[in-house]
Amino acid sequence: MVQKEPGKRGRPRAYDPDTALAQAMAVFWDAGYSGTSLDDITAGTGMNRPSLYGAFGDKRALYLHTLERYRSLARAGLGEALARDRPLREALHRVYDAALSLYYSGDAGARGCFLIGTALTESVGDAEMRGTLRDALHEIDAAFEARLRFARDQGELPREADPPTLARLASAVLHTLAIRSRAGEPRKVLEAMLEPALDLICGKPKRRRQAGQSRVAAR
Amino acid sequence: MVQKEPGKRGRPRAYDPDTALAQAMAVFWDAGYSGTSLDDITAGTGMNRPSLYGAFGDKRALYLHTLERYRSLARAGLGEALARDRPLREALHRVYDAALSLYYSGDAGARGCFLIGTALTESVGDAEMRGTLRDALHEIDAAFEARLRFARDQGELPREADPPTLARLASAVLHTLAIRSRAGEPRKVLEAMLEPALDLICGKPKRRRQAGQSRVAAR
DNA sequence: TGATTTTTGTACCATACGGGATGAAAATAC
DNA sequence: GTATTTTCATCCCGTATGGTACAAAAATCA
Numbered sequence: 001m002v003q004k005e006p007g008k009r010g011r012p013r014a015y016d017p018d019t020a021l022a023q024a025m026a027v028f029w030d031a032g033y034s035g036t037s038l039d040d041i042t043a044g045t046g047m048n049r050p051s052l053y054g055a056f057g058d059k060r061a062l063y064l065h066t067l068e069r070y071r072s073l074a075r076a077g078l079g080e081a082l083a084r085d086r087p088l089r090e091a092l093h094r095v096y097d098a099a100l101s102l103y104y105s106g107d108a109g110a111r112g113c114f115l116i117g118t119a120l121t122e123s124v125g126d127a128e129m130r131g132t133l134r135d136a137l138h139e140i141d142a143a144f145e146a147r148l149r150f151a152r153d154q155g156e157l158p159r160e161a162d163p164p165t166l167a168r169l170a171s172a173v174l175h176t177l178a179i180r181s182r183a184g185e186p187r188k189v190l191e192a193m194l195e196p197a198l199d200l201i202c203g204k205p206k207r208r209r210q211a212g213q214s215r216v217a218a219r
Numbered sequence: 220m221v222q223k224e225p226g227k228r229g230r231p232r233a234y235d236p237d238t239a240l241a242q243a244m245a246v247f248w249d250a251g252y253s254g255t256s257l258d259d260i261t262a263g264t265g266m267n268r269p270s271l272y273g274a275f276g277d278k279r280a281l282y283l284h285t286l287e288r289y290r291s292l293a294r295a296g297l298g299e300a301l302a303r304d305r306p307l308r309e310a311l312h313r314v315y316d317a318a319l320s321l322y323y324s325g326d327a328g329a330r331g332c333f334l335i336g337t338a339l340t341e342s343v344g345d346a347e348m349r350g351t352l353r354d355a356l357h358e359i360d361a362a363f364e365a366r367l368r369f370a371r372d373q374g375e376l377p378r379e380a381d382p383p384t385l386a387r388l389a390s391a392v393l394h395t396l397a398i399r400s401r402a403g404e405p406r407k408v409l410e411a412m413l414e415p416a417l418d419l420i421c422g423k424p425k426r427r428r429q430a431g432q433s434r435v436a437a438r
Numbered sequence: 439t440g441a442t443t444t445t446t447g448t449a450c451c452a453t454a455c456g457g458g459a460t461g462a463a464a465a466t467a468c
Numbered sequence: 469g470t471a472t473t474t475t476c477a478t479c480c481c482g483t484a485t486g487g488t489a490c491a492a493a494a495a496t497c498a
Binding site for chain 4: 228230231241256259268269272277278
């Protein structure tokens with residue numbers, strides 16, 4: 001059923017490991033780690049219990065694998081969206097568009113960010129999950145920051161712009177999208193938040209008046 | 220053990236309902252809804268199973284009660300912090316300080332926001348919890364917006380300031396604090412984010428250069 | 439004092455849970 | 469073909485889970 005390489009003895013696997021991992025992730029995504037049973041996983045992957053155990057270890061190890069898989073996907077998506085051959089504003093817009101597409105892609109309705117939506121709950125009681133989540137958040141901060149620093153060095157942002165601060169702002173926007181989408185906010189509402197948010201990060205384009213303000217207050 | 224009013228027949232309660240609810244909330248706060256067992260609750264409240272059931276209903280109803288309790292506390296805290304007898308910037312600072320104090324108040328380490336940290340996970344599979352979470356987020360948006368509108372009308376913000384947009388920004392800052400604290404970020408790191416964030420919302424004070432930028436970008 | 443009402447405390451139940459034991463199945467190696 | 473290796477599929481186990489039955493306890497009312 002699966003591609004076999006010559007020299008591999010034994011009965012071949014009936015599943016593709018990465019596909020199974022993706023399916024397991026989809027199950028965890030909806031119900032969270034504690035809310036998902038191994039029966040849910042077997043139903044979602046088509047794998048039976050011992051195969052699951054043999055391939056990924058116990059339930060917790062399997063979940064940690066899905067977290068890493070999600071991090072890889074996020075890393076790749078972020079890297080692509082933040083490519084330096086496009087203007088900063090467009091790059092950030094692509095990040096948020098891609099995020100929203102992911103957050104609203106669930107079969108059972110919007111499900112938000114997998115990491116924030118599921119690992120956040122477990123973070124108090126599980127130091128490893130907490131560390132993974134924290135590292136992932138930092139990695140996103142760093143990706144934003146590098147791109148913003150590049151934009152500033154290219155003159156796309158004013159010289160007094162502070163990339164670390166702006167990066168955390170960009171992350172905060174992503175976080176609020178992650179939360180609000182899973183909380184049932186319609187996609188259109190979140191999409192409407194993007195332009196004002198981009199105005200704050202990149203500066204408001206001169207061409208037209210838009211919502212939001214970014215100037216120094218009077219008082 | 221508990222204050223008895225004349226005219227109440229039957230054996231008196233051995234617990235104070237609101238205290239028990241607070242204790243149950245603390246238990247859910249750390250492990251989430253699915254990750255908490257009724258045994259955990261009985262241990263945390265000192266109540267036995269039938270009393271718990273009689274007072275609050277089943278596990279899900281009890282959790283929904285704790286959500287409402289948290290909303291009440293948050294509403295009160297937000298209202299107090301956003302009082303209109305102080306400058307906008309100070310009011311917002313008080314909101315974030317109060318939030319951080321709450322988010323870092325757990326016995327088992329930082330636990331973030333109860334709503335975001337626990338209800339978010341359950342939001343995909345439970346429409347009522349999702350609705351509660353969404354309403355709570357909107358309520359916070361509205362509180363920020365009202366305070367910002369007042370500030371603008373008082374001349375504390377420029378006339379072109381857009382309260383709804385700024386309110387969502389203020390909420391996004393709260394959301395990122397809620398996430399990052401539970402993800403293990405040290406409190407000092409989050410505290411350092413506050414001044415730049417307040418610069419973005421309220422405008423940067425003239426007196427001194429600080430991190431961040433809020434001016435219109437060159438391009 | 440005795441009846442009534444309400445809550446408590448123990449013990450229990452059916453089920454769901456995570457995990458594993460065991461033998462059949464399906465491939466290669468000889 | 470036979471042996472060996474690896475995976476699959478069924479069945480099972482001990483425990484944890486959410487929820488409840490039932491009687492004792494502790495108050496008021498008459």
